[in-house]
Amino acid sequence: MVGIKKKSTLPEKSAVVSSFQPRVAADCRVLILGTVPSEKSLALQQSYAHAQNLFWPFMGELFSAGPELDYLERIARLQRAGIGIWDVLKHCERPGSLDSSIVRGSEVPNAIPELLNTHPQIDALAFNGNKAFELFNRHILPRFDAQQIARVQLLPLPSTSPANASIGRAEKLRRWSALKDLLDGAR
Structure with missing residues (x-):
């Protein structure tokens, strides 16, 4: 059969995926945590780079x-607003870009407790999706000391990924608007 390719039945190869460095300014008050960058983000070396991801459109509506x-410039504007971005995981194995494909047992968390120690003004962590929050609770929260537990508010938010179609855009944006309340309350 000329011109017809047979679909492979072999499993997709897992790749080790690594997060970017944290984008946190000295006056950061809210740190947004994703899981780990997507393939598109890694290729472009930009967080939330997939064109259909709603993260940057929401940041445009909320923080210009x-x-x-x-x-x-987007990073600089978030930093001026008091927002930093990073990922829960430093490394993991993941075929493709879906959080559901992260290979359990390959997860290596970022040094978030240490970052909070060097940035004591951060008083809230916002999570871009359930998987980021789940990974944080599994790998990082147990490493928090009593002071960090007492001072840092945790805000799980719906994933901005195009894979999260269970919640409409307007409802997602309404929930993400809580970031403005966090920042207004911290002043």
């Missing part, structure tokens, strides 16, 4: 840091 801006 939308996708029409250069990536470094």
